[in-house]
């Protein structure tokens with residue numbers, strides 16, 4: 001993949017309008033992820049367990065239990081459009097390392113990049129038929145009797161798939177409404193910089209994008225001014241030119257984003273930057289004085305729009321965060337580590353970042369969503385662990401054994 005990084009990255013630029021440098025980064029990150037998974041898998045999957053029976057009350061010493069890990073069978077990998085390569089690799093690598101075969105259902109937008117990646121697997125000498133790419137969606141793949149695990153990243157479709165899936169292990173990474181809580185003692189320059197990067201990179205089309213800023217009133221004016229100054233400097237246009245803001249994935253996505261923006265306008269939000277759209281290119285939009293009555297206080301735009309809601313207290317911010325069914329990540333900015341941990345404990349989200357924007361990486365960190373944001377946990381080690389089943393082989397001896405586990 002490293003040798004063929006440029007054509008794969010070029011496909012990402014053309015298919016999903018990812019800026020050129022980020023596209024190349026996605027490919028390199030994926031190659032690194034595969035390397036790491038191979039190393040981690042060699043160790044994590046290379047050791048089992050031996051249990052002896054007399055550790056349990058009332059048992060004698062005549063049973064030894066060999067606990068091993070066996071492949072599940074066929075892993076169905078379904079990545080979304082925003083990381084067609086990386087979120088395919090993060091499913092494929094652990095599945096293969098754990099001894100499974102894989103069916104990859106690439107996103108329709110991102111399929112060419114996915115096909116290029118598959119070419120790399122073929123060129124690397126993977127046995128034919130071990131990794132397959134298919135485009136049939138709906139019930140055919142997700143309910144296929146030979147599929148023994150579904151690893152899915154995407155939107156609400158994942159909830160429907162999970163409800164119907166039956167007896168197969170699921171790894172679901174779904175939407176997010178990642179909040180950014182800014183306390184009165186926060187480093188406002190750091191918070192503003194993180195909101196800018198977290199909210200607008202890849203035009204906000206990341207499940208980990210900052211999707212709502214909850215700032216206490218004392219510092220709200222200062223923070224809003226700093227973020228607005230940064231937004232004014234963002235460049236907008238063609239992904240080939242490596243600008244900050246590029247067209248969102250589709251016209252229908254742009255229509256949805258516009259619906260959220262117009263709802264906020266009608267309900268009194270203050271626009272710190274003018275709203276502008278040409279086709280599916282939306283200029284970065286910063287909204288202030290957002291209220292809980294507005295849809296954008298709850299729904300994820302998946303576009304370059306960051307809403308700011310001013311709160312009376314951090315408790316109010318945490319309550320808003322926890323009232324949303326989307327619970328992927330969140331972040332908190334404060335200089336007080338005790339306060340940061342208390343807020344993190346109170347936030348019911350899969351990950352809380354302290355003094356940085358939400359992010360999935362580094363890719364070996366566990367990554368999971370609570371409630372409607374997911375089932376199971378990703379991250380290299382967790383993915384390896386979920387893509388095997390545990391098998392016990394119990395040796396019943398005719399004499400007691402003094403072996404220890």
Ligand SMILES: NC(=O)C1=CN([C@@H]2O[C@H](COP(=O)(O)OP(=O)(O)OC[C@H]3O[C@@H](n4cnc5c(N)ncnc54)[C@H](OP(=O)(O)O)[C@@H]3O)[C@@H](O)[C@H]2O)C=CC1
Pocket residue numbers: 078079080081082105106107108109137138139142153154155156157158161173174175176206207300302328369373
């Ligand atoms: N938590 C996370 O890690 C992430 C979450 N997301 C969330 O995903 C959404 C946007 O991504 P998007 O790609 O549009 O999400 P979708 O849920 O629309 O699609 C995700 C994948 O599922 C496929 N798919 C669609 N319908 C079915 C079906 N019935 N059976 C099987 N597969 C199906 C899609 O294929 P096709 O393209 O052909 O429709 C695509 O490959 C946002 O809500 C975002 O928050 C996105 C990225 C990461």
Ligand SMILES: O=C(O)[C@H](O)COP(=O)(O)O
Pocket residue numbers: 082083087153205206207208358359360361
């Ligand atoms: O699919 C997504 O949007 C992610 O899993 C986010 O990954 P990132 O934090 O590395 O952008």
